[in-house]
């Protein structure tokens with residue numbers, strides 16, 4: 518089996534930053550303060566387990582303790598709604614804001630556009646943490662998952678307020694084609710729609726690297742958490758290119774059928790550590806020890 522890795526692998530800037538901030542917070546608070554993250558820090562079970570063993574606890578935002586005085590609470594890369602930030606501060610928590618700077622930029626833009634009187638469309642997954650967080654800065658925005666929903670919302674708005682000033686923001690991980698499709702659906706009613714480019718370059722580069730990889734391989738393993746939006750997006754891109762692809766969260770999940778494919782591609786979501794890529798490559802190598810040497814020396 519030959520193994521080819523995508524040109525872009527491992528943590529993105531925002532996740533690396535959040536992981537580093539959490540490591541530093543855990544170290545600084547050791548034995549003195551409790552340290553929490555609001556929801557899982559990243560979508561990777563191995564990394565979460567490692568943090569858990571170091572004492573990092575996960576808080577559920579719907580079950581916040583009454584008193585968080587002297588506790589450290591880390592806001593993860595997806596960000597949170599400002600109201601929740603105020604509640605945490607009110608309860609005495611010492612906040613470490615690891616919101617990705619690119620997500621922060623979307624939040625600020627949402628607030629600015631709201632204050633300027635725009636009706637905002639937010640393209641993305643309704644229940645994703647990042648989308649929920651941005652909504653906190655633009656409470657009246659329309660979350661739209663696809664062009665059909667965008668058309669319905671735009672049509673209703675047009676009937677009620679035909680002169681509305683409109684703007685479109687997107688989840689950082691949305692595919693450019695999807696974003697464009699949603700924009701076009703809204704522009705059919707509001708041709709002066711302001712389209713804000715919120716797609717993260719790191720996501721674009723990762724998706725582009727995967728698209729480049731697909732024609733070179735027979736099948737792909739997409740490494741990352743099943744809860745991760747950007748990882749699921751990579752799986753969809755590979756499948757849309759007609760490739761057999763699996764989303765793999767642990768070494769045990771490597772599908773046995775993979776050995777039937779002569780050339781296998783490896784790609785990762787933005788919250789997959791480099792060590793996991795190495796583990797997978799090693800596991801494939803062990804399974805194929807008797808096979809001829811490939812491009813990755815398997």
Ligand code: SF4
Pocket residue numbers: 529530531532594617618619620689690717718719720747787
């Ligand atoms: S994918 Fe982009 S926006 Fe999301 S955390 Fe990473 S760098 Fe930030």
